[in-house]
Amino acid sequence: MAERGIDKQEEKKSYGSVFLIGIALLVVLTGWSFWDDNITRRPWKAMQARFYHLDYGKAKAAYDEENKKLQADAAYQELSKKLAAAQASLSGGALGQKLASLEKQESAATVRFNDIDQEVKNIKSELEEAWYEHDHAVQQKRNVKPYLERIKELDKEKEKLDPELEKARQKRELIKEEIKTIRNSAKEIEIELGKLAAERDKWVRVMENVTLKLGPFSFYKIPKIEQVSLDEFDRNNFDQPVARVDRCQTCHLAINRPGFEKEANPFKTHPKREIFLGDNAHPPGKFGCTGCHEGQGVAVNSAKHAHGEVHLWEFPLLRGAKSQSSCTSCHLDVQKFETEAPLLAQGQRLFEQIGCTGCHLVKGYENLPKIAPSLRKISAKVDPSWMVRWIENPHKFRPRARMPNFDLKQDDAVAIAAFLWSLAKEEGDKWAQEHPLPAGFREGNAGQVAKGKKLVETIGCKGCHGLAEGEFSTPLGKEKDLVPNLKDIASKTSAQWTYHWIRNPRGYSPDTNMPSLRLTDDEAMAMTNYLMTLGAKPEAMAGIEEKLADAKNIKRGETLVRRWGCYGCHEIKGLEKESRIGAELTTFGSKPKEELFFGNRTDIKETWDDWTYNKLKTPRIYATERIEQLMPQFNLADDDIKALRVLLGGFRERKVGQRYQADQGLRVQQVVDGRRIMQQYNCVGCHEIEKRGGFIRKYYKENPNLAPPVLNGQGEKVQSNWFFNFLKAPIPIRPWLEARMPTFGLSDEHANQLVSYFNGLAKVDIPYAYVDDKKIPQEHLEAARVLVSKDYFNCFSCHQQGERKPEGPVEGWAPDLALARQRLNPKWIIKWLQDPQKVEPGTKMPSFYPGGPDNILGGKDDRQIEALRDYLMSIGRGAPAAVTAEVAKAKPARR
Amino acid sequence: MNKFGFLFLSAALVTLPVRGMAAYEGGDVKDGGSISGAVKFKGSAPAPKKLDVSKDKEVCAKTSKTDPSLIVNGGNLVNAVVTITDIKKGKKIELKKVTLDQNGCEYKPHVLAFPAGTTVEILNPDGILHNVHSYSKVNSPFNQAQPKFKKTLNVKIEKPEAIELKCDVHGWMQGWLVATESPYFAVTDSSGNFKLTDVPAGSYTVEVWHEKLGKSSQKVTVKAKEEAKVTFEVAGK
Structure with a gap:
């Protein structure tokens, strides 16, 4: 029977x-969870393992190679043998025995020393106690005598022990020293060997770096996330600084290591690593990667996520050159990075100079001058039929013109011309009446034409203007000129206007950038005559005069001018204060693609990059039936569009933390502002500045000495007060040049800004120099007088000195040394005399040093150079501070 | 720079010049042949142009000067440099000091050829200031003043290159230093002839270079102990 329950x-x-x-x-699930956690969901771990494998393999190969070299190296082999012998004798033999006994002695000596030391310490603490008792007795006014006796007793004991302690210490040190000497014989060889094998052994460290040793086994290191935290890099929506976390180097493990240049990404070394990631540039430990390249720094689970190329992530990866957009977040002066960030530099030049700011407001670019000519007196300047055709499509007349094509119908062009003409007529007619052609002008006179041609080609016009098809000086972009090409100038304007314009540009247009070349009447007439042979008068449009005078046209023209925003670039009477018609672009670079209007274009990829590229390429591409677009066609080359896009990408108003910012101090601001002025007046057309420009030099390949001077380092060379005066009223410094430094009619402000610009570039801290004649040693002057003489350096064989002119053709002359006192910086003179080729590569000035004469100032080069400087600073004494433009007008005497 | 960079750079530095130097190997030449001939000038020879000595006349105008940049004598071209461009092995390169004289404000010789690595001694017996301005691109350019007290100036030309020299003090002074890769070079003499000796038997490219007329070359086969005759024809521009 069954039991219950x-x-x-x-x-x-x-x-x-x-x-x-x-x-x-359970086992399967445990295995799966482990697999899922470590492999499926952590693909970066496999990536790191791959890298360790690669790194180890490369290091091993390099190690083997170095090792092979060492094995073949006799010196290394010999040393290794020596070391082995030394080590053998240390472990056995007489030396080994001696070492063993010494070591025993050492430990005995140490014990003895420690014993005595302990005893001394005991006595010291007893002394402390005795003194305490003594002081206590004093305070209680008891008899102190017994205490003093006790102290005396203890002191005696200590005195007895002290020399013993010292003896024990010396004994121990002696033995130690002896052991060290014996051991050192081997150690020195070891160090020598280490030096020889350094190239090899560094690879051991690399291999150790990626491996983990567990007893006899070694594994690749356990992968871990490599994270950089950029404290206070960003700001949140409440404008508080927040950190940015960047884990890119979890996969890009070799980004800052040389030797991986040829690997595929992600294991590739950063291009130009030392320039971009160097300690004084952007060490990745401080700046991370996303600071320049954007992307989703925290993501590590797929390249797509990490690169931020996913839905709703606002800042996708900026690859390669596109990362130049980010420079503007921390750098104020980006054009100095001509080699490091060429697209950005070019983009900014283009943006500032092609007129974008006429229609678009951007912070930091608000105060650029209007780039196009004033239209106040346009009726006195151009042919009316030409004007209509130009407005209709400027690129037809001049494909490389900056003025964009508004794609206007002819009626509209006529209406705009009529409005502009009506505004200008009164002032234009008055100007024309007051500026008749001079009586001596003979249109088409062959002699004048020939003379004019020579002048136009040599006097410096070509520093800015092209005169034939395809000829240009300063390129604004691949397909744009900064300054108009004059090959068809006669079909645009008249001899009368041309004559007065080149004679005195500011007489017609007070704000023009076109400078005066200080032409004489004859020169201006000849040049006008030549220019009027370039191009033919255009065919007049039927009834053009009436059309321009038609009130209906004028009224409609005003509407059109307002609609197209012509006053963004041109000065138009009555419309000077109108505001820009385009959208503000200050934060354009951070616009998410959702905010960009693609119209009905389904063929264009929906990214910021594609939108922007196509907008610049075909500005009205996104127009639809209902939505009109106004931006005109600039016809930019692809490269220029990409350059502009890089700049636009940086319009983000990002507030990057102070510690990440580059220097944006006053000096940097002065360079940026001054460079704008420099570009506005196109100084780089003739002069090389900041290693760029000097475009006119291409016409002087045969004889570069006849080209305008190179101005790299100009700030260091000349004294600021002289430079300021020179810019205001240039004087000929190099009489052998046919090209003239023009008078730009610079305002004090602009001239000052230019001086500060050059000083900023050359990092000149003290722009003034004072020569104290009393402090110039007579000995220097006497020595220098000998040095400059004919038997020595014969300086005046080439250099002019005031009225004293050198022999030979003027092309062989060198600048007037009498100007040095006011013109040159004494510190620069020293540098120049030490090595002229270093200061200005290719200069005619030869090096006199090292190798000055032995018999002057003790044959010491330095002293001779100082003497020459003192001499140069003294010879111009009493010369007038600035020479007026009138002097400059006089042509130098030519042979 | 960390150690990787250092290794990379030093490796690059070590391998580059070695490769350059490996181009020519000097040794003993047994039973060498020779190449000789003339460089003919095709076209009508220009009349020698007189140079305008406009400065330091008391020293420079002692002799009248003609433009040395194109001299044709009896239909042959003077001062052309003939070299074997593709020779890898041959006679030893002997680096002897060569001299360039500026006596009377002109470079003598007008074209001076020597193997790269040679030191050129430049003389100034004129007692006035000259400057020796090199327009080199491969070698580092120099512009040395040579005042009266500096009678000689030494410059070492390290790499093969035809270097133009000018004196900025005396605009008419102009000359050439031609540093060659191999010891097989010759400057055509005053009758436009040249000779290259101790050439190992073989087939070579022989090049003629002239400052105004540029380069032209032809294949020449040299047999042991024999003289190969070559005539170049260079067209005037």
């Missing part, structure tokens, strides 16, 4: 299989 049958049932299945399931 116990089912025997049940007891006999086996659950083994259930447990087995359960355990199996």
Whole structure:
């Protein structure tokens, strides 16, 4: 009978299989969870393992190679043998025994020293106690005598022990020293060997770096996330600084390591690593990667996520040159990075100079001058039919013109011309009446034409203007000129206007950038005559005069001018204060693609990059039936569009933390402002500045000495007060040049800004120089007088000195040394005399040093150079501070 | 720079010049042949142009000067440099000091050829200031003043290159230093002839270079102990 509550049958049932299945399931699940956690969901771990493998393999190969070299190196082999011998004698033999006994002695000596030391310490603490008792007795006014006796006793004991302690210490040191000497014989060889093998052994460290040793086994290191935290890099929506976390180097492990230049990404070394990631540039430990390249820095689980190329991530990766957009976040002066960030530099030049700011407001670019000519007196300047055709499509007349094509119908062009003409007529007519052609002008006179041609080609016009098809000086972009090409100038304007314009540009247009070349009447007439042979008078449009005078046209023209925003670039009477018609672009670079209007274009990829590229390429591409677009066609080359896009990408108003910012101090601001002025007047047309420009030099390949001077380092060379005066009223410094430094009619402000610009570039801290004649040693002057003489350096063989002119053709002359006192910086003179070629590569000035004459000032080059400087600073004494433009007008005497 | 960079750079520095130098190997030449001939000038020879000595006349105008940049004598071109451009092995390069004289304000010789690595001694016996301005691109350019007290000036030309020299003090002074890769070079003499000796038997490219007329070359086969005759024809421009 069955017992109550116990089912025997049940007891006999086996659950083994259930447990087995359960355990199996548990094992599988554990395995799966491990797999999922470490492999499926952490793909970067596999990536790191791949890198360790690569790194180890490369290091091993390099190690083997170095090792092979060492094995073949006799010196290394010999040293290794020596070391082995030394080590053998240390472990056995007489030396080994001696070492062993010395070591024993050392430990005995140490024990002895420690014993005595302990005893001394005990006495010291007893002394402390005795003194305490003594002081206590003094305070309680008890008898102190017994205490003093105790102290005396202890002092005696200590005195007895002190020399013993010193003796024990010396003994121990002696033994130690002896052991060291014996051991050193081997150690020195070891160090020598280490030096020889350094090239090899550094690879051991690389291999150790990626491996983990566990007893006899070694594994690749356990992968871990490589994270950089950029504290206070960003700002949140409440304008509080927040950190940015950047884990890019979890996969890009070799980004800052040389030797991986040829690997595929992500294991590739950063291009130009030392320039971009160097310690004084952007060490990745401080700046991370996303600071320049954007992307989703925290993501590590797929390249797509990490690169931020996913839905709703606002800042996708900026690859390669596109990362130049980010420079503006921290750098105020970006044009100095002509080689490091060429697209950005070009983009900014283009943006500032092609007129973008006429229609678009951007912070930091608000105060650029209007780039196009004033239209106040346009009726006195251009042919009316030409004007209509120009407005209709400027690129037809001049494909490389900056003025964009508004794609206007002819009626509209006529209406705009009529409005502009009506505004200008009164002032234009008055100007024309007051500026008749001079009586001596003979249109088409062959002699004048020939003379004019020579002048135009040599006097410096070509520093800015092209005169034939395809000829240009300063390129604004691949397909744009900064300054008009004059090859068809006669079909645009008249001889009368041309004559007065080149004679005195500011007489017609007070704000023009066109400078005066200080032409005489004859020169201006000849040049006008030549220019009027370039191009033919255009065919007049039927009834053009009436059309321009038609009130309906004028009224409609005003509407059109307002609609197209012509006053963004041109000065138009009555419309000077109108505001820009385009959208503000200050934060354009951070616009998410969702905010960009693609119209009905489904063929264009929906990214910021594609939108912007196509907008610049075909400005009205996104127009639809209902939505009109106004931006005109600039016809920019692809490269220029990309350059502009890089600049636009940087319009983000990002507030990067102070510690990440580059220097944006006053000096940098002065360079940026001054460079704008420099570009506005196109100084680089003739002069090389900041290693760029000097475009006119291409016409002087045969004889570069006849080209305008190179101005790299000009700030360091000349004294600021002289430079300021020179810019205001240039004088000929190099009479052998046919090209003239023009008078730009610079305002004090602009001239000052230019001086500050050059000083900023050359990092000149003290722009003034004072020569104290009393402090110039007579000995220097006497020595220098000998040095400059004919028997020595014969300086005046080439250099002019005031009225004293050198022999030979003027092309062989060198600048007037009488100007040095006011013109040159004394510190620069020293540098120049030490090595002229270093200051100005290719200069005619030869090096006189090292190798000055032995018999002057003790044959010391330095002293001779100082003497020459003192001499140069003294010879111009009393010369007038600035020479007026009138002097400059006189042509130098030519042979 | 960390150690990787250093290794990379030093490796680059070590391998580059070695490769350059490996181009020519000097040794003993047994039974060498020679190449000789003349460089003919095709076209009508220009009349020698007189140079205008406009400065330091008391020293420079002692002799009248003609433009040395194109001299044709009896239909042959003077001062052309003949070299074997593709020779890899041959006679030893001997680096002897060569001299360039500025006596009377002109470079003598007008074209001076020597193997790269040679030191050129430049003389100034004129007692006035000259400057020696090199327009080199491969070698580092120099512009040395040579005042009266500096009678000699030494410059070492390290790499093969034809270098134009000018004196900025005396605009008419102009000359050439031609540093060659191999010791097989010759400047055509006053009758336009040249000779290259101790050339191992073989087939070579022989090049003629002239400052005004540029380069032209032809294949020449040299047999042991024999003289190969070559005539170049260079057209005037």
